[in-house]
Amino acid sequence: MSNQEMKLLRKQFKILNSFLGGIFHQDIESPESTWEEFIDEAIKDDMLILIQEIERFLETELSYQEKEEFIEENCFIYFPAINITPLKWLKQVQDELKRAVDLG
Template identity: 45%
Template sequence: MDEPYDYLEELEDFLGGTFHQDISSPDKALDEFINEASIECLLSTIENCEKFLNSNLTKQEKEIIIQNNAEVYFSAIELNPLQWLNNLVVKMKEGVNIK
């Protein structure tokens, strides 16, 4: 994979490893990730998410990547995948400030 797209692999690992089929809810999974991750890990994850959100991929491509890597029922949480990922970034930034 080209170096500029390393963030994509990291993002996919984060989404798949955190939001898998065995979680009780996306919110609880994120809270657990924030509580267990180091500040460095959180900052790196935030950076990868922001690179992805600001990338030249189309909105549809971004949503497909998120949906393919996170076991989240977006209609149930009443957010589209991009809104959801933006919310994750905000919550992770809050988590960094608390730590």
């Protein structure tokens, strides 16, 4: 994916981009502890908006590879270390958000 395409996706999915880069940045202890902290502090309405944005992202016509690249480029998680693909991880995040707001 070109830099221009990535910039367009970041604009199109501004909330998801902010979530990935703002929560899962290079200074985190672990994805799990960061995730727990986010759930504890997040506002329900914000989580609902994020759930919708993730859904919109997952439903795009982007290829599997393009979706994975977007996720990897916008957060600092080394996915092989946690034994999951970026796309499966994002789906798990969405499921956890749904449970946190009693939608799942």
